Amino acid sequence: xxxxxxxxxxxxxxxxxxxxxxxxxxxxxxxxxxxxxxxxxxxxxxxxxxxxxxxxxxxxxxxxxxxxxxxxxxxxxxxxxxxxxxxxxxxxxxxxxxxxxxxxxxxxxxxxxxxxxxxxxxxxxxxxxxxxxxxxxxxxxxxxxxxxxxxxxxxxxxxxxxxxxxxxxxxxxxxxxxxxxxxxxxxxxxxxxxxxxxxxxxxxxxxxxxxxxxxxxxxxxxxxxxxxxxxxxxxxxxxxxxxxxxxxxxxxxxxxxxxxxxxxxxxxxxxxxxxxxxxxxxxxxxxxxxxxxxxxxxxxxxxxxxxxxxxxxxxxxxxxxxxxxxxxxxxxxxxxxxxxxxxxxxxxxxxxxxxxxxxxxxxxxxxxxxxxxxxxxxxxxxxxxxxxxxxxxxxxxxxxxxxxxxxxxxxxxxxxx
Amino acid sequence: xxxxxxxxxxxxxxxxxxxxxxxxxxxxxxxxxxxxxxxxxxxxxxxxxxxxxxxxxxxxxxxxxxxxxxxxxxxxxxxxxxxxxxxxxxxxxxxxxxxxxxxxxxxxxxxxxxxxxxxxxxxxxxxxxxxxxxxxxxxxxxxxxxxxxxxxxxxxxxxxxxxxxxxxxxxxxxxxxxxxxxxxxxxxxxxxxxxxxxxxxxxxxxxxxxxxxxxxxxxxxxxxxxxxxxxxxxxxxxxxxxxxxxxxxxxxxxxx
Numbered sequence: 033x034x035x036x037x038x039x040x041x042x043x044x045x046x047x048x049x050x051x052x053x054x055x056x057x058x059x060x061x062x063x064x065x066x067x068x069x070x071x072x073x074x075x076x077x078x079x080x081x082x083x084x085x086x087x088x089x090x091x092x093x094x095x096x097x098x099x100x101x102x103x104x105x106x107x108x109x110x111x112x113x114x115x116x117x118x119x120x121x122x123x124x125x126x127x128x129x130x131x132x133x134x135x136x137x138x139x140x141x142x143x144x145x146x147x148x149x150x151x152x153x154x155x156x157x158x159x160x161x162x163x164x165x166x167x168x169x170x171x172x173x174x175x176x177x178x179x180x181x182x183x184x185x186x187x188x189x190x191x192x193x194x195x196x197x198x199x200x201x202x203x204x205x206x207x208x209x210x211x212x213x214x215x216x217x218x219x220x221x222x223x224x225x226x227x228x229x230x231x232x233x234x235x236x237x238x239x240x241x242x243x244x245x246x247x248x249x250x251x252x253x254x255x256x257x258x259x260x261x262x263x264x265x266x267x268x269x270x271x272x273x274x275x276x277x278x279x280x281x282x283x284x285x286x287x288x289x290x291x292x293x294x295x296x297x298x299x300x301x302x303x304x305x306x307x308x309x310x311x312x313x314x315x316x317x318x319x320x321x322x323x324x325x326x327x328x329x330x331x332x333x334x335x336x337x338x339x340x341x342x343x344x345x346x347x348x349x350x351x352x353x354x355x356x357x358x359x360x361x362x363x364x365x366x367x368x369x370x371x372x373x374x375x376x377x378x379x380x381x382x383x384x385x386x387x388x389x390x391x392x393x394x395x396x397x398x399x400x401x402x403x404x405x406x407x408x409x410x411x412x413x414x415x416x417x418x419x420x421x422x423x424x425x426x427x428x429x430x431x432x433x434x435x436x437x438x439x440x441x442x443x444x445x446x447x448x449x
Numbered sequence: 450x451x452x453x454x455x456x457x458x459x460x461x462x463x464x465x466x467x468x469x470x471x472x473x474x475x476x477x478x479x480x481x482x483x484x485x486x487x488x489x490x491x492x493x494x495x496x497x498x499x500x501x502x503x504x505x506x507x508x509x510x511x512x513x514x515x516x517x518x519x520x521x522x523x524x525x526x527x528x529x530x531x532x533x534x535x536x537x538x539x540x541x542x543x544x545x546x547x548x549x550x551x552x553x554x555x556x557x558x559x560x561x562x563x564x565x566x567x568x569x570x571x572x573x574x575x576x577x578x579x580x581x582x583x584x585x586x587x588x589x590x591x592x593x594x595x596x597x598x599x600x601x602x603x604x605x606x607x608x609x610x611x612x613x614x615x616x617x618x619x620x621x622x623x624x625x626x627x628x629x630x631x632x633x634x635x636x637x638x639x640x641x642x643x644x645x646x647x648x649x650x651x652x653x654x655x656x657x658x659x660x661x662x663x664x665x666x667x668x669x670x671x672x673x674x675x676x677x678x679x680x681x682x683x684x685x686x687x688x689x690x691x692x693x694x695x696x697x698x699x700x701x702x703x704x705x
Contacts, residue, residue: 280540280541280582280584282582290546295549295552295553295559295562296553297553297554297555297556299553300550300553300554303546303549303550303553304539304542304550307539307541307542307546308539308541310541311541312540312541365539368537368539369501369503369531369533369537370537370539370554372501372502372503372526373501373503373526373529373531374526374554374555375522375523375524375525375526375527375554375555375556376523376526376554377522377523
């Protein structure tokens with residue numbers, strides 16, 4: 033029997049992933065995410081054009097350039113579709129794996145380069161008003177070259193044998209990228225090229241000196257698992273995604289909240305769900321969304337967008353987005369055997385989810401409101417801030433609990449059928 | 450003496466047209482350990498799922514302390530603790546937090562919980578792993594967490610599915626010692642395992658399941674007799690072999 037080519041395996045896996053994700057993507061599209069994304073982009077565009085029209089003289093050009101470009105240059109994910117079983121079935125074909133990995137490079141590399149190019153184009157109008165001396169074309173070339181080098185360096189990192197080595201080299205790569213980016217947007221191009229050359233040389237020497245695997249199977253499998261989990265968590269906000277094992281972070285700065293839950297049988301599910309929210313990727317996404325909402329809120333409130341009503345809209349929008357993400361909590365442990373084995377009524381599980389959701393939502397709502405509370409009254413737009421707050425609180429306290437209960441009841445009835 | 454677990458004429462499975470279990474009837478009394486043995490696919494795990502209430506019987510019923518799951522779900526469930534064949538842990542909880550969750554779920558007094566969890570962690574040599582997540586535990590350690598959780602709940606009935614898989618020799622010894630202890634304390638234990646020598650040494654009675662039917666049930670002598678062994682021949686392994694392999698071959702077609 034003819035052996036399946038390694039490239040065919042890659043293609044089959046890639047299309048299988050997208051085929052299995054398609055129903056969730058459709059659910060997501062139906063839930064109004066494209067509309068919200070369009071709204072976010074329009075708001076961002078409005079803020080951006082008003083910024084360009086009245087650029088403050090003390091605008092931090094270098095800092096903004098560095099903050100905008102470093103992540104798109106340094107972040108270099110790699111989808112390999114590899115899984116545990118490959119240690120048995122693909123390992124014997126390690127000699128052919130360079131062709132397999134090349135497909136992954138192409139798959140992630142092209143969109144990454146495009147993203148870096150687009151962000152650079154967006155940044156250019158700001159850059160042209162700043163102190164930078166590098167010609168536009170040279171800057172674009174430098175960004176794309178750094179992106180390509182970053183993809184190659186990230187691969188060398190994955191190959192490193194020691195976990196700490198991988199971690200430190202990743203930090204070093206991000207730092208070098210940040211410094212080089214800052215140099216290109218701030219100083220003379222020759223100086224920037226010299227700094228970049230020194231950075232690249234330093235990283236290359238470090239990569240060469242550390243022990244590496246030919247193909248880092250375990251690292252790639254773990255990375256793929258992590259990525260798939262992220263997709264699952266994201267999709268679970270819109271649809272019921274079959275439970276995957278969760279990616280867990282200790283989050284010591286939040287875990288004390290879980291410890292404060294009183295020891296009693298009524299609180300058993302609250303204890304479980306609080307930890308689920310604190311420790312899994314679900315909480316991670318909610319935290320990142322809240323931070324992004326605070327940043328967007330600050331920009332909108334500071335610009336007094338659309339007489340303050342734009343800022344109020346941004347607040348409500350992020351309340352909705354955080355809520356959408358938190359609603360994935362209703363799906364957690366839905367298929368766990370312990371839900372049926374523990375001597376606890378189902379109603380207790382529902383109330384636990386409602387409690388944890390409300391607590392987390394109130395904290396997020398308070399944090400999201402901080403920039404508006406500071407920015408809007410300073411411009412005489414207190415009413416807009418108060419209306420935004422009232423809408424947010426009404427949603428969390430009046431609409432939300434009934435919605436969660438209804439959702440969990442429907443899920444429950446579906447299981448019983 | 451009222452049985453802790455009573456299974457009466459249980460027929461069940463995943464599809465009503467194709468039952469996996471056929472007319473099972475047995476009981477487990479307080480202070481008794483029953484071993485459930487059978488080949489792969491004999492229906493052991495399905496039987497356990499019916500006892501746990503995860504599957505509805507097609508016919509017959511399962512009673513724990515005289516009540517079915519439908520009569521009083523909370524009481525039924527609080528009367529049993531379960532150790533699954535594959536450790537089922539919450540990824541986001543540490544070992545210590547699993548114990549706390551079980552203590553809360555089974556309404557164990559907080560003071561008792563503190564003392565019991567500390568002693569179980571010591572007995573199963575898991576103190577250094579108290580703050581570890583499931584992903585950072587070996588398979589045997591995950592199994593120990595499951596066992597510690599069941600023992601912490603201190604129910605009248607333990608349902609234990611293949612408990613020795615992945616356990617190190619010290620872990621097996623600790624588990625067996627604890628099972629003897631809880632049995633002497635009056636608890637009933639229903640345990641499925643392929644380690645026949647251990648089952649023979651520790652269990653009081655046995656159920657031999659084959660193709661979803663009970664082909665032998667009772668003490669070691671009863672099982673040996675069912676296997677057609679001469680009086681004086683007492684070996685669970687030999688009886689099991691004879692019952693499941695001969696005559697008629699390993700598919701056991703003669704028994705259906």
